[in-house]
Amino acid sequence: MTEPQRGSEGLTDALAESAFMTMAVLSKAAADNDLSLTQLRVLGILRDRRLRISALAGFLGLEKSTLSGLVDRAEKRGLLARVPAPDDGRAVEIVMTPAGAALAERFHADIRAALGPRTSALTPAEQRRLQGLLEKMLRPNGLP
Amino acid sequence: MTEPQRGSEGLTDALAESAFMTMAVLSKAAADNDLSLTQLRVLGILRDRRLRISALAGFLGLEKSTLSGLVDRAEKRGLLARVPAPDDGRAVEIVMTPAGAALAERFHADIRAALGPRTSALTPAEQRRLQGLLEKMLRPNGLP
């Protein structure tokens, strides 16, 4: 097999490049709020959920021990809190504090504002088309 | 202003989500080759260039001192080498070794293979359209 997936290289590179551009925007928004990218993801995940340490680690693809430290630091800053799990004496649930929720909202707005200049290089019709294509790629079966 | 850039939120979220998906693929490819994402970027940047420490730091948005350590470790693994700059006794140029170049090629193939299943959720025509839209967003003026 000499030329597998001929033609997909340009798209691969464009996806990688747009990923680095987007991650740069996300990282800057995080840094401006004194957060790491991982803490940012944690706040995003916990916006509408309360999860245990293990579940959070699963979502992030990290080890439990890593989350222990991560939550320690966020808790020390008043963004997250540990509450005992009602049905299991060993487990704790991680919840966002009001301060954490406020920060998450603020930084979500930052990101929209920062990506705005890039997306507005496209016409509204192109923006809708791009969004549709990305969503189809991410969720081919049309599920959530 | 209550609703700035109405309509761009869906695209913003899709971009962020596709960035996390792509970065997950890149991170896994890097980890499989025992590289960090930053080292991956260094190898990508040096594929067709030789740069000084400061220039490399500029490309990556990092401090010189960070690059010192990064290059140390890559040099110790035989992936990069320091060569004195011909025209400035203070400077060094960072070049890829043959082993580094081979690794860069291998991992580039890994990435294409790993992104293939995602991009093939789209028809060839859609793939071309997505690539075109991403490129227009990244380079609105049509420059390289």
Place this chain on the structure above:
DNA sequence: TATTGTTATACTCTATAACTATA
């Protein structure tokens, strides 16, 4: 005995500040 989370340890990535060698 198995699972949940924490702790101990180690390594990488990153930045700031102080330093050296050259310009």
Place this chain on the structure above:
DNA sequence: TATAGTTATAGAGTATAACAATA
């Protein structure tokens, strides 16, 4: 004096392994 790079130091993120408490 200014610049290129290194070193020292410190903190965050990450993993592995050992551990305590609970199931």
